[in-house]
Amino acid sequence: MSALETMKANRRGLMIVLSSPSGAGKTTLTRQLLASDPDLTMSVSATTRKPRPGEVEGKDYYFVSKEKFAELESNVEFLEHAKVFDNFYGTPRGPVEDALEDARDVIFDIDWQGAQQLTQAAADDLVKIFILPPNMRELEKRLKTRAQDSDSVIAKRMSKSEAEISHWAEYDYVIVNEDLDTALQEVRSIIAAERMRRRRQPWLGGFVKSLISGG
Numbered sequence: 001m002s003a004l005e006t007m008k009a010n011r012r013g014l015m016i017v018l019s020s021p022s023g024a025g026k027t028t029l030t031r032q033l034l035a036s037d038p039d040l041t042m043s044v045s046a047t048t049r050k051p052r053p054g055e056v057e058g059k060d061y062y063f064v065s066k067e068k069f070a071e072l073e074s075n076v077e078f079l080e081h082a083k084v085f086d087n088f089y090g091t092p093r094g095p096v097e098d099a100l101e102d103a104r105d106v107i108f109d110i111d112w113q114g115a116q117q118l119t120q121a122a123a124d125d126l127v128k129i130f131i132l133p134p135n136m137r138e139l140e141k142r143l144k145t146r147a148q149d150s151d152s153v154i155a156k157r158m159s160k161s162e163a164e165i166s167h168w169a170e171y172d173y174v175i176v177n178e179d180l181d182t183a184l185q186e187v188r189s190i191i192a193a194e195r196m197r198r199r200r201q202p203w204l205g206g207f208v209k210s211l212i213s214g215g
C-alpha cells in the first residue's frame with residue numbers, strides 16, 4: 001500500500017441504509033454490492049420471523065424467539081429495532097461498532113422506522129438510500145415470483161408497501177429500480193461519493209499541509 005493509500009484508508013466508516021417496499025429489488029442489489037466491494041459489510045439483523053426456504057441463520061438473519069428478542073432489547077443490544085408486519089426486527093449493536101472502527105462501511109437493510117432511529121443515533125455517519133419500484137404492478141410481480149410467501153402474506157405486503165413508500169422523502173437518495181444494473185451503478189456512485197466527503201477524510205488536513213510545504 002502506498003503512503004497515500006494508507007492515509008486514505010484512515011477514514012470514518014459509513015452506515016448505508018437501504019430501505020424499500022418488499023420486492024423492489026433491494027436484496028438482489030445488496031448481494032451484488034457486497035460481492036463486488038470488500039470494504040462493505042452487511043449488518044445481519046435479529047428477527048422473530050420464521051426463516052423462509054433457503055434463508056441461512058447468521059447470514060440472512062439471526063432467527064430468535066420473542067423471548068430472546070425481548071431480552072436483547074432490554075439489554076440495549078440493539079442499535080435500532082422495530083415491529084414490521086407482525087414480527088420484530090433489530091440491528092445488533094456490536095458487529096456494527098466493530099466494523100466502523102475497522103473503517104469498513106456497513107449496509108443496513110432496514111425499514112423507515114429503523115432509518116429514523118439511526119438518524120437520531122448517528123446522523124453524521126449515515127447515508128440513507130430509498131429504492132422505489134418502477135410501478136406497483138412490477139412490485140406485485142416480483143413478490144409473486146419470489147413465491148416464498150403465501151398469497152395472504154403477499155396481499156398484506158402489498159398493502160404495507162404504500163406506507164413504506166410514503167417515507168421516501170426522509171432519505172438522502174432515491175433510486176427507481178427499473179433496471180438492476182443501472183440501479184446497482186447508481187448505488188455504487190452514491191457510496192463512492194459519500195466516501196469522499198471531506199469530513200470523512202480526516203487525513204486531508206495533514207496531506208494538504210505537506211503538499212504546500214513541498215512534501
Ligand code: 5GP
Nearest residue numbers: 045081082084089090091109110111113114
Ligand atoms: P423481510 O421479512 O421481508 O426480510 O423484511 C421485512 C422488512 O423488515 C424489510 O423492509 C426490511 O428492510 C425490514 N427489516 C429487516 N431487518 C430489520 C431491522 O433490523 N430493523 C428494522 N427496523 N427493519 C428491518
